[in-house]
Amino acid sequence: MISVLPERWQSRNLVYRRLLENEITEMQNLYSGSQYISEWDGSELNASQIEHWYYTGDLPPGGVKENYCLFAVRLMDSNELIGIISVYHGYPKNNSAYIAFLYICKDKQGQGFGKESEIQLSDELKKLGYKEIRANVAVKNWPAIRFWINAGFNGVSGIYGDKVHAANTFANLELFKIL
Template sequence: MASAPVTLWDGKEHDPHYIERSYHEGILPEGGVKEQFRIQTIRLKTTEEIVGFISMYHGYPQSDSLYLAMMCISGDFQNQGYGQEVMKHFLLEIGLLGYFEIRVNVSLRNWAGLRFWTKSGFNLISGIFGDTEFAEGKFADIELINRW
């Protein structure tokens, strides 16, 4: 599944086994346990075709928080409203499960991602992490929160 040029945002080499490793090992915070990590496919309603995935860690940094490790919509399906539809329903479901906030980490170089997440209500900033100066080969991320 191809999405976007992630290497341009974080400087890391492409990992063709990322999804497989995520499924088997999880994307865990420090001290995290695999049992609290979930990965879910995103499928078209009409054909059940897989067009993306979303992965999350339940209970970080607090027990009533959810941390989005990754959300990916395949390039052929981007900019058609699928991501916003997924996020709208996801936020409703997560609220029903008793979570009061969702956090996501976004590269400061990922302009489309920053627009997507702020449009989805992630309008609180908990921190900026990474390099402290802007330059070639320097990278930083921002952690955004959607809290209700």
């Protein structure tokens, strides 16, 4: 049986809580702010992405909803929603966790909240017995590549997508960190 993250956990400045159904619209609005990433990964705005993740999950091949968790990231002092963490437990191996999406809203970026979230997530997963964490990042997304490498995701387990670079082609790196 795969252990999943608890319903609620916290770090120094932030509270992470499993998304509640009545928070879907608020989180979708936050998610819409991440669409500048589409120029790096070729994705399009999905006006019901958070609803899809909430009810169906963001699952790998053969994945099950029970192993997927979607968290709201809120400031501890004000309860302001500032981020999203989406994690799949047990992929590609039982002792692996996969960060499907981590986003801190633009006006809170550069203040250390992403780093604080990654560190706390790593600590929580390590407590549960996970041995590695993986993250997928667009090759053209230099800020995210820098973020993940600085966080210790210095292994590359794959590169997926288009084989040539052009304005309208896209590829992703799958990075990993040993816990």
